[in-house]
Amino acid sequence: DQQVKQNSPSLSVQEGRISILNCDYTNSMFDYFLWYKKYPAEGPTFLISISSIKDKNEDGRFTVFLNKSAKHLSLHIVPSQPGDSAVYFCAASPGTTSGTYKYIFGTGTRLKVLA
């Protein structure tokens, strides 16, 4: 049972345009969400997070939106740059409400930014 789903395995975007990566989750106990970026032959790197008490968090070109009623979050990258080409994972945790800290990751979306 995949509790965190990234339904788009890949996405191509022109340089300078907006990239929107989507993530859906099924467990209403999740209260903390993170996005990671992964280049080939490297470990994932933390990008941005959001707590369930917020619906938006922004860091430079990256913004994460959380829609709790729809159990949906999205990562917006504006403007997209070729260096953003990577695999993006979303992750969720029920940590603060359940006392457990098991992060559940999605299967990833491969973003390709075309120059």
Add this chain to the structure above:
Amino acid sequence: EAQVTQNPRYLITVTGKKLTVTCSQNMNHEYMSWYRQDPGLGLRQIYYSMNVEVTDKGDVPEGYKVSRKEKRNFPLILESPSPNQTSLYFCASSLFAGYGYTFGSGTRLTVV
């Protein structure tokens, strides 16, 4: 440089031969975790540790052991590796649970 160091980066072994993948972090992080990455399945948590001598199972703990005797080290032990444990393994740490992880560079394990 703040980092999580895993060794080895690549390992080919035979079924049943015990092995240990080491993980060390130099950031004084309390929380550490092991993940495996498989095609179409994303990153799945094997074990995690909230602090020294405190460990708990993740989603796919079968066939693995861990220990946390020191804050900086969190080795992953495969007592009797099998081919279905062929995977890409990542160690990660964070200041405390709920913070973003710092991941190691990965260990690609092949069990034949």
